[in-house]
Amino acid sequence: MPNTYRHLYHAFPDAKFILSVRDSGDQWYESQLKFAAKRLGRTPTLEDLKEAEYCWKGWSYQYHQAVFGNGVEFEDKQAKIHTYEQHIADVQIFFRDKPGQLLVLNVGEEGAFSKFCQYLGIRSKHTAFPWAKRTASLRAAEAVQGSTGASTVDSSGASSVDRLGTYYGVGSVASTVDSSKVPPRVSVVVLTCNHELYIHETLEGIVTQQTNFPFEVIVHDDASSDRTPDIIKEYQKKYPHLIKPIFQTENQWFKGVNPISTYIFPHVSGEYIAFCEGDDYWTDPSKLQKQVDFMDHHPDYTFCSHDVHMKYEDGVNVKEVFYTKPAVGSFSFTFLDEFMNHFLATATLLVRRKVAMDMPVTNNMISVEIYSMLYFLSRGNGYYMEDKMVVKRRNPGGITMNLAYRENVSFGQYRLWNEVLAFAPIPYKKLIRCKIAEYQRQFIKKRSFPSGTHFFGLLMGSILNNPYWFVGLSERYRQSLL
Numbered sequence: 001m002p003n004t005y006r007h008l009y010h011a012f013p014d015a016k017f018i019l020s021v022r023d024s025g026d027q028w029y030e031s032q033l034k035f036a037a038k039r040l041g042r043t044p045t046l047e048d049l050k051e052a053e054y055c056w057k058g059w060s061y062q063y064h065q066a067v068f069g070n071g072v073e074f075e076d077k078q079a080k081i082h083t084y085e086q087h088i089a090d091v092q093i094f095f096r097d098k099p100g101q102l103l104v105l106n107v108g109e110e111g112a113f114s115k116f117c118q119y120l121g122i123r124s125k126h127t128a129f130p131w132a133k134r135t136a137s138l139r140a141a142e143a144v145q146g147s148t149g150a151s152t153v154d155s156s157g158a159s160s161v162d163r164l165g166t167y168y169g170v171g172s173v174a175s176t177v178d179s180s181k182v183p184p185r186v187s188v189v190v191l192t193c194n195h196e197l198y199i200h201e202t203l204e205g206i207v208t209q210q211t212n213f214p215f216e217v218i219v220h221d222d223a224s225s226d227r228t229p230d231i232i233k234e235y236q237k238k239y240p241h242l243i244k245p246i247f248q249t250e251n252q253w254f255k256g257v258n259p260i261s262t263y264i265f266p267h268v269s270g271e272y273i274a275f276c277e278g279d280d281y282w283t284d285p286s287k288l289q290k291q292v293d294f295m296d297h298h299p300d301y302t303f304c305s306h307d308v309h310m311k312y313e314d315g316v317n318v319k320e321v322f323y324t325k326p327a328v329g330s331f332s333f334t335f336l337d338e339f340m341n342h343f344l345a346t347a348t349l350l351v352r353r354k355v356a357m358d359m360p361v362t363n364n365m366i367s368v369e370i371y372s373m374l375y376f377l378s379r380g381n382g383y384y385m386e387d388k389m390v391v392k393r394r395n396p397g398g399i400t401m402n403l404a405y406r407e408n409v410s411f412g413q414y415r416l417w418n419e420v421l422a423f424a425p426i427p428y429k430k431l432i433r434c435k436i437a438e439y440q441r442q443f444i445k446k447r448s449f450p451s452g453t454h455f456f457g458l459l460m461g462s463i464l465n466n467p468y469w470f471v472g473l474s475e476r477y478r479q480s481l482l
Contacts, residue, residue: 005091006212009101010296016119018103019091025081036074044074186215186288187270187353191259192278193222193251196231198393203235205282207242211289218244218267220259223251228278253365261361273356276390280347283309284389291350294383301332302376303351305344306385308392330386335377335425339432342370344382347390355379362419366412371420378423411450414439437465 005017022028037043044052049061064074072079088104095102103119105112113128188206192199206217217239219232229247236243244267252259272292276282284290291304307325323343326333338344346369359375362368376382414436421432440462443449449458 004212006094009094016101016103017091017095018105018116018119019088021088021104021106023106023108025084028084029077029081032080033075046074049074182214184216184270185213186211186272186274186292186350187268188215188217188274188276188288189260189264189268190217190219190276190278191222192219192224192228192232193253194224194226194228195278196224196226196228198279198281199228199231201281202276202278203232203243206276207235207239208285209282209288210285211292213292215242215270215288216244217242218246218264220246220264221248222253222259223248256363256365258361258363258365258368261359265357268353268357271353272350273353274350276347279393280345281391282347282389283391284387287389288350290385290387290389294385295350295352298383300380301383302355302380303349304383304385305348305350306390307388308345308348308390309388310394311391312394325384327384328386331384332381333377333384334381335374335428336431338370338373338377338382339428342373344369344373344384345390345392347392349373351376360419360423364412364415364419366409367416371416374420375423378425410439410442410448414443414450433465437462440465 008015009017022031033043040048040052046061046064049064050058052058052060064072068076068080068083091102092104103115105116107113107116107129113124113126116129117124190202190206192202195202203217203219209215219235221229221232229245232243232245232247236245246259246263246267248259248263252262272295274288274291287306291306294304295301324341325331325343326337326341355376356372358379359372362371364371373382417432417436417439421429421436424432440458443453444458444462
């Protein structure tokens with residue numbers, strides 16, 4: 001499969017790799033054509049591949065689409081030779097700085113077997129490749145190869161590891177790899193409600209992702225009253241192996257039910273979870289690949305994010321930045337960075353599933369994205385990529401522009417910080433108490449009290465959370481905690 005060698009290298013960085021090549025692209029094309037014709041008695045079509053029983057029904061078709069792309073016919077010589085030549089170039093570029101770890105081998109050339117043995121540091125009673133004389137000895141040769149610990153990558157991008165089932169990747173998201181047979185590495189979560197003007201662009205940006213791994217798309221529609229559910233169903237019909245919809249008949253958000261923990265997480269099966277709200281959209285087809293590659297190589301990070309383009313639907317306001325970032329370019333960030341200034345957009349996140357699943361459940365839907373990000377950062381650092389790979393919309397129909405939402409912001413954020421206090425790292429708990437005290441003083445000043453609170457309780461709380469308030473040193477105390 002395409003890019004299998006990359007994953008093998010990162011899993012076994014000291015291993016030796018062998019890239020098998022032919023005399024020419026034409027020779028390789030004719031060889032794979034003849035091999036396929038032997039099994040069927042004629043050159044197969046894509047329909048033949050769908051019906052073929054190999055590993056499982058349709059596996060040959062899925063493999064063909066993943067390697068060569070959607071809609072490429074079996075006899076498309078130009079497309080296949082291009083894939084063959086591109087793969088050879090990609091492998092050689094990847095190993096350019098690791099010359100001792102790659103052997104480019106044409107088994108038909110004189111001295112190829114000797115070169116093979118010398119590279120692996122083995123002795124053999126043979127003087128040529130056994131399968132060059134009789135096909136039946138292929139299995140014996142594979143056994144020899146298995147004992148050396150080397151991985152052979154052929155010129156179509158396949159590897160002996162694919163056949164043995166150790167690794168299976170997907171070359172294109174639009175391939176028809178069934179996640180029920182090949183578990184997804186990423187679960188993409190889409191939250192939508194009354195987004196008929198935007199959901200098409202959202203889903204299109206996801207299904208066109210180019211990855212070397214399978215993923216799933218879990219779309220939660222929160223009882224939309226427009227055509228959003230119909231559009232989701234159209235995508236489900238077109239991409240049944242990708243789109244997994246959840247349709248609500250009552251709006252869960254207004255009921256105070258967190259749809260992510262209640263309805264979505266039970267269906268998530270990926271190693272990583274990515275998010276996208278139904279009025280935002282991804283613009284870079286390699287977004288998922290970039291983020292997964294980073295997280296694979298940096299196990300100490302809990303999640304990664306990136307920059308965004310801002311788009312205002314009223315056509316008047318234009319802003320180049322989402323929120324002020326704590327640094328420029330690409331950078332690592334901590335709990336304190338996000339606490340001091342929320343700068344992350346939900347549609348940019350890729351988090352480890354275990355971290356997300358461990359997050360305490362909250363039904364407080366006010367600033368739930370800040371709650372989530374701070375929890376992730378309580379478990380480890382995050383990483384911010386400078387690439388702008390998402391469009392973040394600001395529109396009159398968006399949740400954060402909704403009047404009902406804004407009226408409840410203060411009460412909801414007060415509850416938010418009390419919940420964050422429970423899991424915040426110890427060095428930052430006093431800072432969070434200062435934040436809570438600010439809300440308590442505002443409620444006292446406005447004579448507006450959250451449910452379950454009263455004047456004297458808020459007054460005592462504000463004093464305990466920030467004891468320097470009465471002597472006018474509140475800000476100095478807060479600064480001393482940074």
